Amino acid sequence: MLTPFALRAVARLSTRTFLAVRSSAHTAILLNTQTRSFLTTSRRESPAKANEELVQVRKVTKTTTKTAVKKPAIKKAAPKKPKVKKAKDKVTVPRGTTPPKGPGGPFMLFFTDFKNRTKPTVTRDEIVELSKSAAAEWHTLSDAQKEVYTKKSGALKEQHDVELKQWLESLDPQVLKELNKRRVKYGKRKLVLKSTGPKRPAGPFFMFLQDFRKEYFIQHPPVAGSTRITESTKVAAEAWRAMAPEAKEVYVKKSAAEWDNWRKTQELEAKA
Structure with missing residues (x-):
């Protein structure tokens, strides 16, 4: 039989062991959960592992329930090469490149x-x-x-x-x-080098106009600044309309012959 004093000592020891076990269990729970400090926050290891296991289980169930359907592979088009524009040689006009000044009227x-x-x-x-x-x-x-x-x-x-x-x-x-x-x-005319070859022959009317002006200017001599040339052209046009077809045929044949000669000379120059 234990004395009352011994019973009290045993009771005290049992309460101390109970509190120690309780405190150790409590600390273990706290270690498994998130703890914080002033500097860092520790990771939760055991819940993360549980989450990983759940994810793996879900993957297994998905693969077993659904059949995987492979999508056809889409071929990616090859990237187009950018077009490289050839740099044109820039032509610079030297200073003072101006044509000779023409004379006045x-x-x-x-x-x-x-x-x-x-x-x-x-x-x-x-x-x-x-x-x-x-x-x-x-x-x-x-x-x-x-x-x-x-x-x-x-x-x-x-x-x-x-x-x-x-x-x-x-x-x-x-x-x-x-x-x-x-x-x-800037609204100026182009500078063109005139050809040194034979000029193009005139048409039937212009051949008639040349002959008509020779007689017209004898009776009406042209004056600088006058409109005699324009007047002669109008009078010649009226005379050409009133001319008989036989008289016009002379100028038509003359013009056709000159055009044939001009074309032949052009062909010979092209071959040379």
Whole structure:
């Protein structure tokens, strides 16, 4: 038989062991669950393992219940190679590449003489008044006096044509092409090298017009600045319409013969 004191000691020991076991179980539960600290949070290992097992079980059930259907493989198209544009050689027009300046008409030549005679140095504001006075004097000149400036202008134009031809021949074709692009952009005419071969023959009416003007200008001599050329063309057109077919046939045959000769010369030049 145990004494009351011994019974109390045994009771105390049993409570202590119970509390120790309880505390150890409690700490084990806390270790398995998420614990936090000031710096890091520890991982939950046992629930993660349980989740992995559940995922594996679900995968097994899915594979057993459903039959896997393979989708046809889609062939990916090969990527297209980007097109590489060939860089064109940029043509640069040298500075000062300008054609020779053309001569003025009969009135401009007269205006130059009038300006040198009356007032050589003129400002922009005075040039308008000087032009008006020069035009008034130009209208008072006789046909013979105007003819002097007309012939002078024609001679200068022929000289300019020769200089322009030499300048175009000395120019690089690519530079000329680029220069013509710029001229067209600014509303100017293209610079074209005239062919030295035989000219194209005229048609029947224009051959008749040449013969008609020879007689017409004898009776109505042309004057610089007049509209005699336009008038002669209108009169010739009326005469051509009233002409008999037999008379027209002469010019038609003449034009056809010249066209045949011109085509033959073109073929010979192409073969050469």
